[in-house]
Amino acid sequence: MTSRKTELTRRDFLQAISGAAVVGAAGGSLLGSKSAAASPAPPPGTSAPGKSSVVLVRDAAALDENRKVNGPVVSRMLDQAVAALFDEESPEKAWSRLFGPDDTVGIKTNHWEFLPTPPALEEAIRRRVAGAGVPAARISVADHGIYENPGFTGATALVNIRPMRTHHWSGVGSLLKNVITITPSPSDWHGDSCADLAGLWSLPGIKGKVRLNILVMLTPLFHGKGAHHYQAEYTWPYGGLLVGVDPVAVDATGLRILEAQRKIHFGEDVPFTIPPHHIRMAEEKHHLGIADPARIRIIRIGTMENALV
Amino acid sequence: MTDEASDQSAVPGIAGFLPQAVEGFSPLEADRFFTADTLFDLINGGAEIYRALNVRHTVHRRYVHPESSDIIADIFDMGSAADAYGAWHNDIREGESAGMGRESEYQGGSLSFWKDRYYVSVVALYETDLTARAVRGIGRAVADAIPGDAQPPRLTRQLPGEGLLAEQVYFFHDHQGLTRRYRLGDGNPLLLNRHTEGLLARYRSAASGDTTTPPFILLLIRYPSSEAADLAHRNFRASHTPGWKEQPAIRTAGGGWTSSCLLGDRVAVVIGAADRNEAATLIQAVRSSTEPEPTR
Numbered sequence: 076m077t078s079r080k081t082e083l084t085r086r087d088f089l090q091a092i093s094g095a096a097v098v099g100a101a102g103g104s105l106l107g108s109k110s111a112a113a114s115p116a117p118p119p120g121t122s123a124p125g126k127s128s129v130v131l132v133r134d135a136a137a138l139d140e141n142r143k144v145n146g147p148v149v150s151r152m153l154d155q156a157v158a159a160l161f162d163e164e165s166p167e168k169a170w171s172r173l174f175g176p177d178d179t180v181g182i183k184t185n186h187w188e189f190l191p192t193p194p195a196l197e198e199a200i201r202r203r204v205a206g207a208g209v210p211a212a213r214i215s216v217a218d219h220g221i222y223e224n225p226g227f228t229g230a231t232a233l234v235n236i237r238p239m240r241t242h243h244w245s246g247v248g249s250l251l252k253n254v255i256t257i258t259p260s261p262s263d264w265h266g267d268s269c270a271d272l273a274g275l276w277s278l279p280g281i282k283g284k285v286r287l288n289i290l291v292m293l294t295p296l297f298h299g300k301g302a303h304h305y306q307a308e309y310t311w312p313y314g315g316l317l318v319g320v321d322p323v324a325v326d327a328t329g330l331r332i333l334e335a336q337r338k339i340h341f342g343e344d345v346p347f348t349i350p351p352h353h354i355r356m357a358e359e360k361h362h363l364g365i366a367d368p369a370r371i372r373i374i375r376i377g378t379m380e381n382a383l384v
Numbered sequence: 385m386t387d388e389a390s391d392q393s394a395v396p397g398i399a400g401f402l403p404q405a406v407e408g409f410s411p412l413e414a415d416r417f418f419t420a421d422t423l424f425d426l427i428n429g430g431a432e433i434y435r436a437l438n439v440r441h442t443v444h445r446r447y448v449h450p451e452s453s454d455i456i457a458d459i460f461d462m463g464s465a466a467d468a469y470g471a472w473h474n475d476i477r478e479g480e481s482a483g484m485g486r487e488s489e490y491q492g493g494s495l496s497f498w499k500d501r502y503y504v505s506v507v508a509l510y511e512t513d514l515t516a517r518a519v520r521g522i523g524r525a526v527a528d529a530i531p532g533d534a535q536p537p538r539l540t541r542q543l544p545g546e547g548l549l550a551e552q553v554y555f556f557h558d559h560q561g562l563t564r565r566y567r568l569g570d571g572n573p574l575l576l577n578r579h580t581e582g583l584l585a586r587y588r589s590a591a592s593g594d595t596t597t598p599p600f601i602l603l604l605i606r607y608p609s610s611e612a613a614d615l616a617h618r619n620f621r622a623s624h625t626p627g628w629k630e631q632p633a634i635r636t637a638g639g640g641w642t643s644s645c646l647l648g649d650r651v652a653v654v655i656g657a658a659d660r661n662e663a664a665t666l667i668q669a670v671r672s673s674t675e676p677e678p679t680r
Contacts, residue, residue: 306494
């Protein structure tokens with residue numbers, strides 16, 4: 076019974092990310108291409124062939140006046156986003172389509188101390204994965220060193236979550252980049268402003284395993300300066316999350332928001348100091364997903380004032 | 385005593401520059417220390433910049449307050465005033481001076497300055513009146529605790545003042561450091577290495593009469609010897625401006641005007657000037673400001 080449930084969940088998942096253009100989005104081998112190519116039409120609220128869907132959920136109550144994260148609010152936002160992405164009425168059903176009792180799940184987070192993934196979101200994911208039947212002992216949350224972390228090396232499924240920000244080497248710290256700690260030598264991927272980061276998604280520890288990508292847009296960093304490339308001045312209370320299956324589409328949408336905020340702040344189009352072209356390259360060279368905004372469907376939840384996309 | 389032993393004994397010293405408590409903020413936990421080899425663990429993505437400037441040690445402390453967002457303070461021991469200058473000038477410095485150290489800036493909740501061989505960064509995760517006072521208080525305490533007050537690199541005195549965009553002066557050693565700011569073609573035409581010291585300065589073009597015209601560049605590089613400088617200058621001309629005779633400036637493939645000269649153990653290069661006269665005038669100004677080097 077258990078294994079039947081899991082298989083069904085995976086089949087549903089394949090449907091959710093169907094369309095050749097998103098074949099690589101969940102990381103190649105899960106879809107293997109055969110399965111994806113043969114998959115039936117996607118359910119509403121997810122993806123259409125040749126397109127990717129991204130949920131943008133925003134809530135003014137996600138942050139208080141000191142920009143402290145409201146845990147219950149952001150947990151609710153995540154549930155809303157996942158339910159909408161898979162066109163389910165309840166978040167429980169949506170999460171159950173992603174994970175099952177046979178899974179071992181690694182939650183790849185980001186612990187950059189200036190702008191970390193809020194612990195409340197990590198906990199919310201852990202709770203929902205457990206609620207889908209995954210034993211607590213087989214759920215891991217980590218950032219660094221996942222290439223030697225048994226919770227990740229033995230994972231059957233991954234959740235990828237991080238805040239978006241500008242970055243010294245890659246232009247922006249993206250979901251595509253967040254999995255770089257799967258390799259013990261991240262600097263191997265730094266060439267040409269990290270243009271080929273999408274290649275990480277073909278590595279054995281990642282390929283075919285990432286089932287959900289969450290870009291935290293609560294207080295994004297749109298410009299960097301100083302030793303740590305962080306100044307509070309260059310963050311703003313956007314109060315959002317971007318959620319999708321296709322990491323390229325989610326990153327591309329987040330990048331548009333950063334670009335728009337830079338234009339507002341600087342009064343003109345100021346190019347990123349380091350070009351974030353790895354997102355475009357992920358589509359054009361690596362065929363991992365969709366970066367073209369014209370082929371990204373944004374599902375909007377909550378306030379859209381100053382949404383910038 | 386070896387240099388390394390001396391460096392190790394200096395580690396607790398830099399932590400001692402940090403105050404224990406300011407405006408109700410106190411350390412969250414024990415200080416963290418980093419060397420050049422471990423700096424990647426502290427700085428996500430940017431450690432290479434400081435490694436290229438010979439960083440030796442870094443102390444990192446997080447301050448917390450029960451009713452405020454946190455403040456993070458770092459002191460980088462760069463080993464020399466020149467490299468501390470370089471670390472601070474790695475960014476465009478357009479914010480207000482904080483009035484501490486040799487040069488400082490306070491902008492958007494972040495304070496940075498350099499003094500003697502140290503580059504100091506104090507950053508509030510979110511700016512409020514309280515964190516602004518605390519950031520400045522921590523910085524002031526550190527600046528007061530650093531005993532020395534060495535001068536900027538001597539090369540900076542040779543930068544002509546007219547047209548100089550003072551907030552955009554960068555210090556580097558090797559070709560990679562230069563390339564971070566300006567790509568001077570393939571290879572390493574100026575024969576830069578870890579023993580050379582260079583400045584990249586940007587100048588507003590007076591010739592164009594248009595403030596939207598991109599600034600042009602002066603490179604000023606000091607070599608370990610006059611012979612090394614001469615070799616580099618000849619290599620630059622051969623590789624970057626073939627066909628150069630004795631004219632004061634030459635138009636290069638990029639469309640701007642280039643000029644260069646050898647000044648003892650230094651080489652000056654102007655790139656991207658709007659016309660021949662502008663390039664030649666700046667080179668002449670560098671010649672005029674060149675002071676005799678003390679015997680080394």
